[in-house]
Amino acid sequence: MDTRQLRTFVAIAEHGTFARAASVVNLTPSAVSQQVYALEQELDTKLFNRDSRPPSLNLQGLKMLETARQVLALVDETRGVLSGKQMTGTLNIGSVRTSTIGLLPRAIVALRQEFPELNVNLRVGMSSTLISDVNADRLDLAIVAEHTGVSRNLLWSPFIREPLVVIAPPGTPLRPVKELLETLPFVRFGSDVPLGALINNELARLGIAVRDIAEIDTIPAIVECVAAGLGVGIVPDIAVRENGRDMRTLPFGEPQVFRQIGMIHRAGSPKAELLAALHNKLAEMAGEFGVHRKEPPGRE
Template sequence: MDTRQLKTLVAIAEHGTFSRAAERVLLTPSAVSQQIHALEQEVGVPLFNREKRPPTLNLQGLQLLETAKQILGLVDEVKGAIEGKRTTGTLNIGAVRTSAIGLLPRAIVGLREEYPEVRFKLHVGLSSTLISDVLAGRLDLAIVAEHVGVPQTLTWAPFLREPLVVAAPSHARGMTAREMLTDLPYLRFRSNVPLANLIDTELARLNIVTEDIAEIDTVAALVECVVAGLGASIVPDIAVPKDGPEIVTQPFGTPQIFRQIGIVQRASSAKSELMRDLHNLLAVKAGPFGVPLA
């Protein structure tokens, strides 16, 4: 298997027929057929449904197509790095649904100035799925919380370490964190993410019994409910509006609890410099809670 065969496979998928792909890769249609036949011999399975005209990729062919695109992209990046060319290509970024995701667009805009030839593509999903996609090479990196299962072949480094706070409407001014949580209706963060488990674990450790009025699965919605005066909640400091309607906050936890958000990526990558710059830009955008790479 060589890159010429993989380029031909991609060309067929993009242009629909062997003859159009031949024009794209500057080969004759018979040479394209020979390359595909050799590729099928090497992988040991047919890659096309040949009972149709024109032939179409079967399931095995579609699987190889995805891998071929990744391999060809990596080859181009490595060649560019060796030749000292400007960084090009696409940086595929995964991110969980977190209040910290608001930092990402601002960091990407900043990176565009330094890497004008790079395309950025964002995917939002669950931590477990994103980590699997990084491991498989479908994503270059993923922004996930601490305490998730990161395989040993990947690395995770925090760019944000911020405190959790009890947030309550302005009429709760002067109340302690415990009083806010026990005397006011409680808005519980209910989601299958590490942050929710971190909050519930500390509440249990402190033996704080709340009067739940709602269970909400996004931090942004929790904050909106607090602003409206519905009750108190526990949220990351970054989620508390710094202007507009006033919210009273108190540190949560004894000692105060912090959560960390970081980047998981493969240990070695041709895009390492680009990802390092993204990490440090995210740390800058995070303000006093940012954790830049040394």
């Protein structure tokens, strides 16, 4: 097995036919067929269903496709490192919908300015799915809130530790937090994620009885509702700073409650240098609440 065979195999999967793949890898169709045959012989398994026209990947072929892409990405990155050239390859990132997601595009742009030949794929999803994809090597990292139940082969690296704040409509008279929350309608963060549990637990601990007027599953929407005068809400500080609205803002919790957002990644990742660079750019853009790392992730 060599990288030429793997690149040909991936090209077939991505372009649909042996003939199209041949033009991509600059081979004749017969040479492509020979490489596929040699790869199947070495693996001692068929990778294509040849009963269909054009041939399609079978179950073993689909499994092999994921492995081939990982091997080629590692080879490309290793060549770049050893040659002293700028970092190449692809960084596959997953992220939850979070108030800090606004930091991520800016951090990616800054990272690509440092590594112009780097490709980045970004996908937004649920934290449980993203963590599973990191574990299965389908993602290089995931941006998620502080999470429990992460397997031992994954590392958690927070890049922001930010306070939660109570927000009230512009012009709201200054009053104690408990009074604000109990007298004005409450716009609840109704999402089954760690932030929702953090808010609900602190409300219960403080004995604050709120009167719900709305239950919303995105932080930006809560900020917009409060800014429009619908009621009060509890959000991460960055949501207010990023929004730029002039609202009444007070600390939430006694003492003030903080939440962390960070990167989950595999221990000993071959892309440790890139992970460290992205982490530090995110921390830098988080401002005063950024959590910086001195060593690349996975090198402790």
